Amino acid sequence: MSSGEGSKHLDAVQKVYLQEAEISSVQNADLVTARREQICDAALELFLEKGFASTTIRDICARSGVNQASIYDYIANKNDILRRLLNQLWFGQDVQPLPRLLADESLSLEEVCAQYFRQTWRIKRKGTLLVYRSVPHLLDEDRKAMRARDMALIQDLAEQLRKRSGREVDDAEMDILANVLIFLAAFGPMRDWLIKGVPEETVVRTVAAGAAAMIRELIGDPARGA
Structure with a gap:
């Protein structure tokens, strides 16, 4: 399967953005x-x-x-600013989704995880911190949109894990595993204050190795013949 296949849930939800205020008082x-x-x-x-x-x-x-x-x-107001920031930093399509990376079975699990964590932590870090600190103040419709995006990503990732492993479609372990991987990608950078001075690549490779071992324990790795 090529890396561009799959991700049907995420493809749909990525077209949804938080509604920004329409202001036309300045024509320039x-x-x-x-x-x-x-x-x-x-x-x-x-x-x-x-x-x-x-x-x-x-x-x-x-x-x-x-x-x-x-x-x-x-x-329009502070919430409008927050929506604009979240559209740019959280909803922006500047990182290749993990389900698409995982669909490429020519890549080892370590390579898949390292590539995703590296991109996510470098590009999405401020967006992650902003989401973590601002969720209590989001409007209900914005919170629902963000939850829908996360659920779509988890669904797509679980499907790719099932395809890579040959497991049953309704296997709950794949949903749990997908959720944990998304958690690592989203919140890993927020713990970096404990490892100041450690090269970023060392952190990426270490966490990727742990994530790959967890995946392999449950599903094996066809790219490695496991």
Whole structure:
């Protein structure tokens, strides 16, 4: 099976983004893009430093350099900023999904896990931290959309694990294993404060070896003849 096959659930849900406010008071599209980037960059720093609830629009204006009298020409409110950040950092399709990597049986399990963890931890780290710290403040519809995305990823990953192992479609172990792998990918970087000074590649290879051993224990590895 090629690495592009599978992932039907995720393909569908990746077309869904959190609804951003439509604001048309400024007609200069380049200016709007530049100001929103300033605002979102500053807000991300503040949300990670102080938390979403403790950050005020005044704080964001001070950090971004955008005047408080004009900021609402570019964003609707703090939740609108959060949605824009999550669309960029969490919903953005800048990392190849693990189900697609796993579908390529020419790759060993260690290679699959290392490639996914490396990309996820480098590209998605701020998005992961933002989600972890802001979930309690998300609107209900946003929380549902994020849960649907995670569930779709878990479903696709479980299906690829079943295909690679030849296990029954309703095998609950594959769902559990998929959930654990997603957890490792999402929350592994948040523990990096315990291993300051350790080369990133050492961390990636170590965690990937553990994840691959866990997968192999349950399903074997056709690429290695297990």
